[in-house]
Amino acid sequence: MQASLQDILDTVKANNLTYQQKVMCLANIAERLFKPTELLGYTEEEWEHIENQMICDLNEGYAIYRPRYILPDYEVYIRKGCEFLDLPAPKDLDEALDGLLILYSHVPSITTYPVYIGRLDVLLDPFITNEEQDYIKIKRFLNHIDKTIPDSFCHANVGPNDTKAGRLILKAVIELENTTPNMSIRYDKEKTSREFAELAAKACLLVSKPSFANDAYYRADLGDDYGIASCYNALPECGGAYTLTRLRLGTIARACQNLDEMIHQLLPKVANLALSTMDKRHKFLVEESNFFSSSFLAKEGFIKRSNFTSMIAIVGLADAVNYLLKQEGINETFGQSKRGDEIATLIMDTLQQVNDAHTGLYVERTNNQYLLHAQVGANNHAEDKMNTPAHRIRVGEEPTLLAHLKQSAPFHKYFPSGTGDLFAFDQTYIDHLDAVVDIIDGSFANGYRYITTYLKNTDLIRVTGYLVKKSEVEKYRKGEAVLRDTTWYGSGTDDCAKVFDRQLRDEDNINIGA
Numbered sequence: 001m002q003a004s005l006q007d008i009l010d011t012v013k014a015n016n017l018t019y020q021q022k023v024m025c026l027a028n029i030a031e032r033l034f035k036p037t038e039l040l041g042y043t044e045e046e047w048e049h050i051e052n053q054m055i056c057d058l059n060e061g062y063a064i065y066r067p068r069y070i071l072p073d074y075e076v077y078i079r080k081g082c083e084f085l086d087l088p089a090p091k092d093l094d095e096a097l098d099g100l101l102i103l104y105s106h107v108p109s110i111t112t113y114p115v116y117i118g119r120l121d122v123l124l125d126p127f128i129t130n131e132e133q134d135y136i137k138i139k140r141f142l143n144h145i146d147k148t149i150p151d152s153f154c155h156a157n158v159g160p161n162d163t164k165a166g167r168l169i170l171k172a173v174i175e176l177e178n179t180t181p182n183m184s185i186r187y188d189k190e191k192t193s194r195e196f197a198e199l200a201a202k203a204c205l206l207v208s209k210p211s212f213a214n215d216a217y218y219r220a221d222l223g224d225d226y227g228i229a230s231c232y233n234a235l236p237e238c239g240g241a242y243t244l245t246r247l248r249l250g251t252i253a254r255a256c257q258n259l260d261e262m263i264h265q266l267l268p269k270v271a272n273l274a275l276s277t278m279d280k281r282h283k284f285l286v287e288e289s290n291f292f293s294s295s296f297l298a299k300e301g302f303i304k305r306s307n308f309t310s311m312i313a314i315v316g317l318a319d320a321v322n323y324l325l326k327q328e329g330i331n332e333t334f335g336q337s338k339r340g341d342e343i344a345t346l347i348m349d350t351l352q353q354v355n356d357a358h359t360g361l362y363v364e365r366t367n368n369q370y371l372l373h374a375q376v377g378a379n380n381h382a383e384d385k386m387n388t389p390a391h392r393i394r395v396g397e398e399p400t401l402l403a404h405l406k407q408s409a410p411f412h413k414y415f416p417s418g419t420g421d422l423f424a425f426d427q428t429y430i431d432h433l434d435a436v437v438d439i440i441d442g443s444f445a446n447g448y449r450y451i452t453t454y455l456k457n458t459d460l461i462r463v464t465g466y467l468v469k470k471s472e473v474e475k476y477r478k479g480e481a482v483l484r485d486t487t488w489y490g491s492g493t494d495d496c497a498k499v500f501d502r503q504l505r506d507e508d509n510i511n512i513g514a
Contacts, residue, residue: 001051001059001380003032016479020150024112031061039063040280046273053383054255055274056246056315060110064243064285068110068310071227072302073238074118077103078126084296093127093134097141104149107297109230113151116229116240117181121158121166128164138165139172146178152466153230159185160215162196170203170210177460179467183210184228184450189441191215198433201440204453205430207460208467211420211452214444221416222366231376231466232450233418236365239307241417243281245274246375247312249347250319250387259324259343263350271312271354278310278370279361286362309366311417312355313375316387317344318394335393335407344391348414371417376466390419405439409447420450427455 011025036042049055081089090096107114128134158166185200218234227237256262292298292305318334321343334340360370374390388394391411459469472487
């Protein structure tokens with residue numbers, strides 16, 4: 001939405017924001033002071049459907065001066081250093097860790113902080129010489145990131161191969177219990193040792209990370225050179241995403257009289273309007289902002305403009321389906337309704353067809369098309385309380401674990417740039433890590449892209465695609481300033497979707513055909 005001078009003053013006077021958070025908010029407000037109809041060439045119809053909340057631009061701003069998500073190829077630093085920062089190629093672990101920390105402070109994003117810090121085990125493993133001493137260094141490195149990048153959209157990758165560095169990283173993650181960095185393991189049962197997979201599962205239960213990404217599935221869609229960034233966004237490495245625009249499907253559905261109107265009229269119309277605004281955002285960023293011509297990341301090969309794409313995202317699939325079921329006189333809910341799954345499939349097939357028919361601007365890396373994304377949710381408007389994250393089942397309406405996994409899996413195919421489901425387990429699963437890995441294997445065999453497990457009774461919890469501490473959320477709700485801006489988002493998403501209250505999964509003998 002467009003900002004005002006009053007927004008600036010409100011931010012300056014806020015008593016629950018740190019200095020750094022005020023700077024970030026003020027920068028975002030500045031981007032939104034401009035009218036997109038004048039600066040970017042939005043049509044009145046495009047702006048109308050942003051203002052009526054069917055299209056949500058996540059308040060990204062209109063005077064766009066950097067891509068939303070940047071995934072540098074940090075191997076460039078390992079191989080040849082960084083000329084702009086006067087950093088030679090590292091010769092040992094100390095230099096590698098120090099140089100990476102310096103680089104991270106120069107990688108921008110929509111949050112101002114880096115959303116991707118690389119495949120850490122791959123970057124660091126060549127420098128491991130003394131595991132006992134190197135563990136201390138890696139632990140300090142990860143703790144430094146948590147305290148200087150106070151935004152848990154910052155994301156690291158490990159795997160699929162079992163490495164000394166990978167094990168040290170997971171050991172440190174468990175011991176530190178920090179929210180940042182977010183983390184995924186690129187998992188492939190044909191490449192990842194069972195022991196390493198179970199260590200990752202243990203960490204995921206205890207500290208909600210790393211989540212498990214289906215490496216073979218993502219490589220098939222995006223190639224070997226991809227990374228998981230921010231929440232669970234799969235994007236080209238040495239590139240990233242210019243922007244992310246989402247469709248509130250629940251809001252769109254409630255403006256329709258029936259499914260036919262949704263599928264054949266309003267959804268295609270709104271989706272095409274959203275795609276057109278994305279084209280215009282790309283044009284401004286690439287042609288007028290001069291980001292790629294001025295950034296040392298581009299000049300030295302950490303990123304290439306031609307490796308960037310963008311994401312057209314959805315929220316509220318469950319809410320759209322639930323509304324349309326009522327219109328058909330069916331007293332069922334998404335997640336436990338055969339007809340509901342049929343409606344959801346029609347919606348997603350329609351959206352995929354619209355996207356496939358659209359030729360995107362400056363996205364040659366992904367065949368001139370934008371990538372569908374299952375967006376995790378936000379609290380930007382009252383409509384967000386009416387739109388459940390992504391294609392997830394509403395909290396409180398979940399079926400049993402086995403039924404839930406089988407219901408959700410068919411929708412993962414639509415989202416090459418990221419989707420995921422989360423399951424809260426009880427404490428007994430710590431003693432049965434083999435069972436957790438079996439569940440993950442079975443999920444991936446049935447079409448899952450990404451899955452997270454965690455212990456329901458921990459303070460560190462995965463909200464949707466990112467982590468917060470519930471204790472920090474309580475401080476924020478009391479009006480206190482907190483270190484991490486993602487604490488705000490976690491509080492808002494919980495207000496909308498009650499994500500702290502997901503159903504506890506304690507079913508025995510789960511087997512979905514691994």
